[in-house]
Amino acid sequence: MAEPSIPRATAKRLPIYYRYLKFLLDAGKTRVSSTELSDAVKFDAATIRRDFSYFGALGKRGYGYDVESLLDFFAKILNQDTLTNVALIGLGNLGHALLNFNFHKNSNVRVSAVFDINQELINTIQSGVPVYDIKDMVNQIQDQRIEIAILTVPQSEAQATTDLLVKAGIKGILNFTPLRVTVPEKVRVQNVDLTNELQTLIYFIENYSEQSIN
Numbered sequence: 001m002a003e004p005s006i007p008r009a010t011a012k013r014l015p016i017y018y019r020y021l022k023f024l025l026d027a028g029k030t031r032v033s034s035t036e037l038s039d040a041v042k043f044d045a046a047t048i049r050r051d052f053s054y055f056g057a058l059g060k061r062g063y064g065y066d067v068e069s070l071l072d073f074f075a076k077i078l079n080q081d082t083l084t085n086v087a088l089i090g091l092g093n094l095g096h097a098l099l100n101f102n103f104h105k106n107s108n109v110r111v112s113a114v115f116d117i118n119q120e121l122i123n124t125i126q127s128g129v130p131v132y133d134i135k136d137m138v139n140q141i142q143d144q145r146i147e148i149a150i151l152t153v154p155q156s157e158a159q160a161t162t163d164l165l166v167k168a169g170i171k172g173i174l175n176f177t178p179l180r181v182t183v184p185e186k187v188r189v190q191n192v193d194l195t196n197e198l199q200t201l202i203y204f205i206e207n208y209s210e211q212s213i214n
């Protein structure tokens with residue numbers, strides 16, 4: 001997957017643009033202005049124009065953006081044309097919730113393999129996805145050519161599991177554990193921390209209540 005050199009904040013907004021454009025296309029809309037987009041996705045129009053400018057001059061003055069070509073363009077960047085298989089490591093409370101969700105709607109990402117140490121789970125099918133013994137993880141990930149993993153093991157297991165993932169050749173880890181895992185430079189880690197997100201939200205509400213928080 002080619003990685004375009006766009007700011008991280010822009011990259012994080014892309015799936016949101018993509019989902020809304022898909023909605024517009026399904027509703028039969030052929031074009032959209034940055035102001036309309038702004039109302040829908042709640043980023044200001046200048047941010048949207050700047051984001052889109054990173055991909056070249058896509059909009060036309062007085063016309064707005066062509067929904068279909070914008071969607072095609074984003075689909076390629078987001079790799080929506082190919083199904084991305086993801087491994088889920090640790091099928092506890094959080095792992096189950098993510099597996100049940102399984103990213104089906106509006107996305108070409110799915111969890112295709114689960115790994116755990118719990119003998120009651122190993123060799124079962126959960127939400128349509130096979131659960132493997134963690135001991136088989138390196139082989140399975142390599143055989144299935146999985147490049148992305150979601151980490152939902154206890155904190156105490158996070159680094160050792162990450163080391164195994166690195167050994168298996170994984171390229172990206174969505175880390176839900178509180179540990180900031182250490183990885184070689186070529187591996188990308190995205191940390192998800194709901195407490196942090198909530199605290200950020202509270203901070204913005206308390207300090208910038210009159211302004212947009214995007």
Ligand SMILES: NC(=O)c1ccc[n+]([C@@H]2O[C@H](COP(=O)([O-])OP(=O)(O)OC[C@H]3O[C@@H](n4cnc5c(N)ncnc54)[C@H](O)[C@@H]3O)[C@@H](O)[C@H]2O)c1
Pocket residue numbers: 089090091092093094095115116117118134151152153154155157161175176177178192193194195
């Ligand atoms: N980021 C967030 O906002 C957020 C929210 C909740 C929980 N968490 C974190 O997510 C992780 C999971 O939380 P939970 O509540 O689902 O825990 P849990 O105890 O319910 O589940 C952990 C699962 O990991 C499995 N496991 C243990 N060691 C393993 C190993 N070495 N290899 C593979 N599987 C292993 C267990 O058998 C269990 O199924 C924890 O690190 C927790 O701190 C993060």
